[in-house]
Amino acid sequence: MNNLMIIGQYVPGDSVIHRLDPRTKITVIFFFVVIVFFANNLWSYSTLIIFALLSMFSSKVPIRFILKGLTPVWFLIIFTFLLHLFITKEGTKVVDFWIFEFYSGGILQGIAISIRFFLLILVTSLLTLTTTPIEITDAVEEMLAPLKKVKFPVHELALMMSISLRFIPTLMQETEKISRAQASRGVDYRTGPLKERIKAIVPLLVPLFVSAFKRAEELAMAMEARGYRGGEGRSKLRELRIEKIDIGIYIFFIIVAAIVFATRSYG
């Protein structure tokens, strides 16, 4: 399987971060993402970086693994840095090299934006690294519950979400299996002209669709056989509960936010 597909892959564990209520995680991360855009000087950035690194270390997910998962994003981070370096012409001129002129403002901007990017991706991937997809959908369902009042199909949405999340690994396995079978029959996915390679996808897609539809039908039948009829009055196996630790995290986060707002420069 693809080793780069790590963003979003759940790593089982029993750390503080794993045990947090998923709603807490989602809320905190949401506001973290907002606050990242308010940081604008050394102190506010340092506060956020410390917060992010603290969460990363307390999640106990191997750091090598997290960094490896960020590989596809490094390119983006470096690209934005370079973009700012070359384009922003603020502050004093620092380097004058051949046709390039680097300004202090550009370098600082570049660093700041890259840090923003890095923080955003690090924290959001921590969510999926430490939370099972089922927990996330449960949390989404709970958090959207008020919308039921305006006839928004919250439960159905959550169900759709969890079914599709549930079947991603299955479909990936299936893809792997069928592509191996077709490769054994002489399909070449890797070399040859582009037209041939696009044609090679047909023997993969057709069986995949056939089995996906079959599976959907079987799932629907199994659900009906067990009397499933939607969210009304349905109880849950795992009740989400806000514990002391969640409240602790909220308070901690509010302090972090307060520090960011207190230290950022205004004007």
Next chain:
Amino acid sequence: MDIIFKNVTHIYQPRSPFEHIALKDISLFIPSGSFVAVIGHTGSGKSTLISHLNGLSLPTEGEIRIGEFTLTKDKKPENLMELRSRVGVVFQYPEHQLFEESVRKDIAFGPKNFGVSEEEIESRIREVLPAVGLSESLLARSPFDLSGGQMRRVAIAGVLATKPEVIVLDEPTAGLDPRGQKEIMEMFYHLHHSENLTTVLVTHSMEDALKYADYVIILNKGKKYMEGKPEDIFIQKEALHQVGLDVPEIVEFIASFEEKFQTKIPFHNQSISQLAQHIAEQLRGVG
């Protein structure tokens, strides 16, 4: 083609929290023309083992030789297609790989990829259809209109049409009714002899292994646990039980018969009627 594994180890997703050692230091030798059964519990590494046989997987360590092809960690043979045309693999539930609009096209898919000419493909189709027990009237039908058993036969025909020298079967009878199971196994056994194939059969069925294989390899947790002739392996009841495997019915029967009547019946892979004759003679001798 001889198949040689030299200290082969295969690790999935190495150096990640999902690291999984599927095969560990496996060495084995499968001579050309033999019928080998690979047996093991779910997760024992059987499927990983066979995916090395046509270069779908490469060993993480060690070396594999299949005929003149060599597979190592970072060396795929340049003529991988050639290897795949000579080693046919019938995967578990092979009917899942059908995709063409007609049975004819689906059977022709493999040989076409390997560059076989149209006329040759046509003659191969005529050849493999009776071998898998399908009638030519099905050729124009869509494979998705057929019954499960027929679909499987079409898929198998598609593999046979590439005329492999080695055929790898990954639980080819899974999900079939008893009669279908027997027919499919008889068919492969027949092909093994008539086409002079080297056959590697992955199975859960001790009965099939005993009946068809002339060599048995037992895997447990990615390691080679036992290997030998079926009649030598299957009498080691204790050792087999330890890795969650049973002995074939006939061996079980002989064991309880011996215990009950305090006699000895040597097991040499005899058929049920031979065994019955032997017992009858012995009883007559006693009486």
